[in-house]
Amino acid sequence: MYNPQLNAQGELIHLLTTEGLPRRILTQILDKAAEFVSGGELVNQKFADLAGTSVFNLFFENSTRTRTTFEIAAKRLSADVSSLNIQASSTAKGETLLDTIHNIEAMGANLFVVRHSDSGASHLIAKHVKPGVAVVNAGDGRHAHPTQAMLDMFTIRHFKGDFTNLRIAIVGDVLHSRVARSQIHALSTLGCPDIRVIAPKTLLPTGIEQLGVHVYHDMESGLKDVDVVAMLRLQNERMAGAYLPSTQEFYKVYGLTPEKLAFAKPDAIVLHPGPMNRGVEIDSAVADGDQAVILPQVTFGIAVRMAVLSIVAANQRSLL
Amino acid sequence: MYNPQLNAQGELIHLLTTEGLPRRILTQILDKAAEFVSGGELVNQKFADLAGTSVFNLFFENSTRTRTTFEIAAKRLSADVSSLNIQASSTAKGETLLDTIHNIEAMGANLFVVRHSDSGASHLIAKHVKPGVAVVNAGDGRHAHPTQAMLDMFTIRHFKGDFTNLRIAIVGDVLHSRVARSQIHALSTLGCPDIRVIAPKTLLPTGIEQLGVHVYHDMESGLKDVDVVAMLRLQNERMAGAYLPSTQEFYKVYGLTPEKLAFAKPDAIVLHPGPMNRGVEIDSAVADGDQAVILPQVTFGIAVRMAVLSIVAANQRSLL
Amino acid sequence: MYNPQLNAQGELIHLLTTEGLPRRILTQILDKAAEFVSGGELVNQKFADLAGTSVFNLFFENSTRTRTTFEIAAKRLSADVSSLNIQASSTAKGETLLDTIHNIEAMGANLFVVRHSDSGASHLIAKHVKPGVAVVNAGDGRHAHPTQAMLDMFTIRHFKGDFTNLRIAIVGDVLHSRVARSQIHALSTLGCPDIRVIAPKTLLPTGIEQLGVHVYHDMESGLKDVDVVAMLRLQNERMAGAYLPSTQEFYKVYGLTPEKLAFAKPDAIVLHPGPMNRGVEIDSAVADGDQAVILPQVTFGIAVRMAVLSIVAANQRSLL
Numbered sequence: 001m002y003n004p005q006l007n008a009q010g011e012l013i014h015l016l017t018t019e020g021l022p023r024r025i026l027t028q029i030l031d032k033a034a035e036f037v038s039g040g041e042l043v044n045q046k047f048a049d050l051a052g053t054s055v056f057n058l059f060f061e062n063s064t065r066t067r068t069t070f071e072i073a074a075k076r077l078s079a080d081v082s083s084l085n086i087q088a089s090s091t092a093k094g095e096t097l098l099d100t101i102h103n104i105e106a107m108g109a110n111l112f113v114v115r116h117s118d119s120g121a122s123h124l125i126a127k128h129v130k131p132g133v134a135v136v137n138a139g140d141g142r143h144a145h146p147t148q149a150m151l152d153m154f155t156i157r158h159f160k161g162d163f164t165n166l167r168i169a170i171v172g173d174v175l176h177s178r179v180a181r182s183q184i185h186a187l188s189t190l191g192c193p194d195i196r197v198i199a200p201k202t203l204l205p206t207g208i209e210q211l212g213v214h215v216y217h218d219m220e221s222g223l224k225d226v227d228v229v230a231m232l233r234l235q236n237e238r239m240a241g242a243y244l245p246s247t248q249e250f251y252k253v254y255g256l257t258p259e260k261l262a263f264a265k266p267d268a269i270v271l272h273p274g275p276m277n278r279g280v281e282i283d284s285a286v287a288d289g290d291q292a293v294i295l296p297q298v299t300f301g302i303a304v305r306m307a308v309l310s311i312v313a314a315n316q317r318s319l320l
Numbered sequence: 321m322y323n324p325q326l327n328a329q330g331e332l333i334h335l336l337t338t339e340g341l342p343r344r345i346l347t348q349i350l351d352k353a354a355e356f357v358s359g360g361e362l363v364n365q366k367f368a369d370l371a372g373t374s375v376f377n378l379f380f381e382n383s384t385r386t387r388t389t390f391e392i393a394a395k396r397l398s399a400d401v402s403s404l405n406i407q408a409s410s411t412a413k414g415e416t417l418l419d420t421i422h423n424i425e426a427m428g429a430n431l432f433v434v435r436h437s438d439s440g441a442s443h444l445i446a447k448h449v450k451p452g453v454a455v456v457n458a459g460d461g462r463h464a465h466p467t468q469a470m471l472d473m474f475t476i477r478h479f480k481g482d483f484t485n486l487r488i489a490i491v492g493d494v495l496h497s498r499v500a501r502s503q504i505h506a507l508s509t510l511g512c513p514d515i516r517v518i519a520p521k522t523l524l525p526t527g528i529e530q531l532g533v534h535v536y537h538d539m540e541s542g543l544k545d546v547d548v549v550a551m552l553r554l555q556n557e558r559m560a561g562a563y564l565p566s567t568q569e570f571y572k573v574y575g576l577t578p579e580k581l582a583f584a585k586p587d588a589i590v591l592h593p594g595p596m597n598r599g600v601e602i603d604s605a606v607a608d609g610d611q612a613v614i615l616p617q618v619t620f621g622i623a624v625r626m627a628v629l630s631i632v633a634a635n636q637r638s639l640l
Numbered sequence: 641m642y643n644p645q646l647n648a649q650g651e652l653i654h655l656l657t658t659e660g661l662p663r664r665i666l667t668q669i670l671d672k673a674a675e676f677v678s679g680g681e682l683v684n685q686k687f688a689d690l691a692g693t694s695v696f697n698l699f700f701e702n703s704t705r706t707r708t709t710f711e712i713a714a715k716r717l718s719a720d721v722s723s724l725n726i727q728a729s730s731t732a733k734g735e736t737l738l739d740t741i742h743n744i745e746a747m748g749a750n751l752f753v754v755r756h757s758d759s760g761a762s763h764l765i766a767k768h769v770k771p772g773v774a775v776v777n778a779g780d781g782r783h784a785h786p787t788q789a790m791l792d793m794f795t796i797r798h799f800k801g802d803f804t805n806l807r808i809a810i811v812g813d814v815l816h817s818r819v820a821r822s823q824i825h826a827l828s829t830l831g832c833p834d835i836r837v838i839a840p841k842t843l844l845p846t847g848i849e850q851l852g853v854h855v856y857h858d859m860e861s862g863l864k865d866v867d868v869v870a871m872l873r874l875q876n877e878r879m880a881g882a883y884l885p886s887t888q889e890f891y892k893v894y895g896l897t898p899e900k901l902a903f904a905k906p907d908a909i910v911l912h913p914g915p916m917n918r919g920v921e922i923d924s925a926v927a928d929g930d931q932a933v934i935l936p937q938v939t940f941g942i943a944v945r946m947a948v949l950s951i952v953a954a955n956q957r958s959l960l
Binding site for chain 2: 684716916918942
Binding site: 041042044045046064065068069071072075076274275276278295296297298299301302 | 692694720722724725726736739740742743744745746747748
C-alpha cells in the first residue's frame with residue numbers, strides 16, 4: 001500500500017502520522033534519538049547532521065512550546081532555522097496555503113515543520129513539495145501529533161525497557177486529542193498488548209475500540225495494574241459546556257490523585273504532554289512526585305525531534 | 321552629481337533606490353547574484369561574505385515575506401541577524417526614528433535593512449548612520465523597492481539574456497506601487513528600449529510618461545508582442561472605493577488570463593512580486609502555467625539580496 | 641550571610657541585583673567587559689565563551705530593546721539563543737511560572753535571562769533551577785535592573801576613571817525606577833562618596849535616605865558641582881495623574897536643559913537609560929550635546945552583558 005511517508009526503498013522521507021508506519025521505522029527513530037541522550041540528559045554538544053540545511057517552522061496555529069522544541073532540535077543539529085507565524089503573514093493577504101509553501105520552498109527550504117489547525121494539512125503539503133524537501137507534522141487538528149507520541153514512546157522505553165509486556169492507560173479527553181491517536185497507533189505497532197483509554201463517554205470518539213484499545217469509564221478498573229499512565233491535557237475551551245459538567249467534577253472522577261494512582265502498579269510511571277492543569281487533570285502531589293516522568297519527556301522530546309529531522313533530511317538528500 | 325548611495329570612488333555603499341544608479345552598478349549586482357545561483361537553484365552552501373557582520377532588519381511596516389528573504393540571505397552569508405518589529409518597540413515609547421537608529425548602531429550594527437511606510441525613510445537613515453554602516457531599502461512608502469526590482473531584472477536577464485531588444489509591460493496598480501517605479505528606473509538604465517505601463521487612469525500617477533514609458537489603458541494593445549509581462553499586486557485596501565469599481569471589473573479588463581497573455585509573444589515570461597491574488601490580477605491558469613516565472617523570482621530574490629548585502633558591506637568596510 | 645548570587649567560593653553564579661554584591665564582583669564584571677571594548681567601540685570579532693551554551697531570553701514583560709541587547713551579547717559569545725515572549729505562551733494556558741521554567745530547563749537551557757513585572761521573579765527562578773543553570777535578571781518590577789546599573793558603572797568608570805572622588809546625581813522618577821535602586825547599590829559598593837537623588841516628593845520612595853543618598857527637590861542645589869548626572873526615564877503611564885501635575889510642569893522643574901546642566905561641573909557627563917522622552921525629562925540640546933554619553937552607554941551595555949553571561953556561565957560550569 002502506498003504510504004506518502006516512505007520512499008520506494010521504504011525509508012522515512014516525511015513524518016506525518018504514526019499510523020501505518022512499520023515497527024522498524026519507529027524503532028529507528030527511537031534508536032537515533034538515543035544517540036542524543038546520555039544519563040537521562042541531552043548530550044551537551046552540537047551535531048552536524050543538518051549543517052547547510054534550511055529548516056522552516058510553519059506555525060499556522062500558535063504553539064510557543066512545540067515551536068521552541070523544534071527550533072532547539074534543529075539548531076543542535078547545526079541547521080539554519082526560520083520560524084514563521086503564518087497568521088500574521090501572506091495567507092492573511094489572500095494567498096493560498098500552497099502558494100505560501102511553494103514560495104518558501106523557492107527560498108531554499110529543505111525541511112518544513114508544520115503546525116496547523118486543519119487535520120490533513122501536513123499531508124497536503126507533503127504531497128506538493130518537490131523531491132528533496134521533507135515535511136514533519138508538528139500537530140494537525142485532531143488528527144496526529146507524531147513527534148509527541150514518539151517522545152512518549154522513547155520515555156516509556158527508557159523507563160520500562162520494552163513494550164511487549166506493558167499495560168498502558170491513556171486518560172482524559174481522547175475525543176479532541178491528536179496526541180492520544182498518535183500514541184495508540186505507535187503503541188500498537190510497537191507491540192504493546194494492553195492499551196486502555198479511560199474517559200467519560202462525552203470525551204471519547206465513537207468507534208475508538210476499533211483501534212484495538214480497551215475502554216474504561218472509571219479510574220479504579222482502568223488503572224488496575226497498569227505500568228504506564230499517560231494523562232492527556234484538558235483543553236481550556238472544553239472545560240465548561242457540552243462536554244463536561246465542570247472541571248471540579250472532572251477532577252473528582254478522572255483527575256490523577258495519589259489515591260487513584262495507587263490502583264496502578266507501584267512502579268508505574270506518569271506521563272503528561274504539558275502544559276499541565278494542576279488540580280484539573282492532575283494533582284500536584286502526582287505531578288511533582290516520584291512516579292512522574294514529565295520533565296524527562298521534555299528532554300527526550302528534543303532528542304526525538306533531532307532524530308526525526310536528521311532521518312528525513314538524510315533520506316531526502318539521498319533522493320537528489 | 322552627489323549620490324548618497326555611492327562613495328567617492330563611485331562604489332555602492334547603500335542601496336536606497338534604483339533611480340540614478342549607473343548601469344555598471346546594476347550589472348555588478350546581477351553578476352554577483354549569479355555567483356549564488358546554479359542551474360536555476362540557489363547554490364547549496366554557506367558563504368563567509370558577512371561573517372562577523374551584524375545585520376539588523378528594521379521593519380517599521382510588517383512584511384513577513386520580505387523580512388524572511390533578507391534573513392535567509394544574511395544567514396547564507398554567515399551574518400548575525402536580528403529582526404526588529406519596530407511598532408512593538410521603542411518608537412511606541414515616544415523615541416524618535418533617529419534615536420532608535422543611533423541606539424541600534426551603538427549596539428554594533430553594521431548593516432540596516434529598512435522597511436518603512438514613509439517614502440524617504442531609508443534615505444534619512446542613510447544620511448545619519450556613521451561611516452562603515454550600510455543601509456538597504458526593503459521598501460519605503462510608494463517610493464522604491466530596489467531589491468524587488470533587481471530580482472526582477474535578474475529574472476529577466478536569466479530567461480531573456482539581454483535588455484537591449486526587449487519589450488516589457490508593467491500591468492496594474494502603478495499609482496501605489498514602489499515596485500513599478502523601481503522597475504522602470506532599472507529597466508531604463510539597463511537599456512530596455514520599450515517599457516510600457518498598462519493600467520486604468522485612476523491607478524496611474526500623473527506625469528508617468530516623463531519616466532520614458534509608454535502608457536496603455538487596454539491589454540490588447542499594451543501586451544502586443546511584449547517579451548515580458550510584469551504584473552503588479554493589487555493591494556486589498558484598493559480593491560473597493562475610489563480607485564476601482566470592483567475587483568471583478570478589474571479582473572475582466574486587466575486580470576491576466578491565458579486569452580490576454582496570447583497578445584504577447586509566444587515565449588513571453590510572466591512576473592509577479594507575490595503574494596498573488598488569484599482571480600483578481602492574475603488567473604490561476606497563468607500563475608501555474610509554463611510562462612510564469614514567479615517561483616524562480618523568489619529563488620533569485622535570495623541571490624540578489626545576498627549580492628546587495630555582500631557588496632555594500634564590503635564597500636563600507638573599505639571605508640574604515 | 642547567605643547570598644543566592646554567589647557559590648560557596650564566593651563566585652558569581654546568578655546576577656539578580658547589585659544589592660549585596662561585594663566590590664570585587666562588581667569590579668570583575670567591569671574588568672571583563674573592558675576586554676570586549678576597544679577605543680570606545682565593541683571589539684569587532686566573535687568570542688567562544690558561550691559556544692555550545694543554550695541561552696533563553698524569558699520576557700514576561702515586553703522590552704524589545706533589552707531583549708535585543710541580550711541576544712546580541714549572547715550571539716557575540718557564540719551561544720545558541722532562544723527568545724520567548726511568555727505572555728503568548730504557556731502561562732496563558734494556566735501553567736505556573738515554575739512549571740514553565742522547569743520545562744525550558746528540561747529542553748537543555750544553560751542560562752535564563754529573565755524580565756518580569758513582579759519584583760523578585762528572578763530570585764524565585766534562581767532558587768529553583770538546577771545546579772549548572774544560571775539566571776540573569778533583566779529587570780523585575782520596581783526591584784532591580786542590575787545589568788543596566790553595571791553598564792552605567794562601566795560608562796562612569798570609562799569617562800571618569802574612578803568612583804572614590806565622584807559626586808553623582810540621579811534625577812527623576814526614583815519611586816518607580818528599578819534602575820535607580822540598582823545604581824545606588826552599585827555606586828555605594830564601588831565607593832562613591834556623594835550619591836544624590838533629585839525628584840519631587842511624589843516620585844521618591846519613603847526611607848530612600850537609608851540607602852545613604854542625599855535627597856534634593858530642586859535641580860540647582862542637587863546638581864551643584866556633580867561629576868555625573870544620571871537621568872531616569874519618565875514612564876508614559878506616570879505622566880498624568882496622581883504623581884505629576886503635567887509633563888510640562890515636570891520638564892520646567894526637573895527636565896535637564898543646558899541651563900540646569902550648567903550647575904554641574906563643566907566636564908560632567910550625562911547618562912540616560914533610554915528610550916528618551918525629549919522635552920520631558922531631557923532637552924534635545926543636552927541629549928545631543930557634548931556631555932551626553934547616552935550612545936556609549938548602549939555600546940558598553942553589550943559589553944557588560946557579554947561579561948555577565950560569560951562569568952555566570954563559567955562559574956556554573958565549574959559546579960558540574
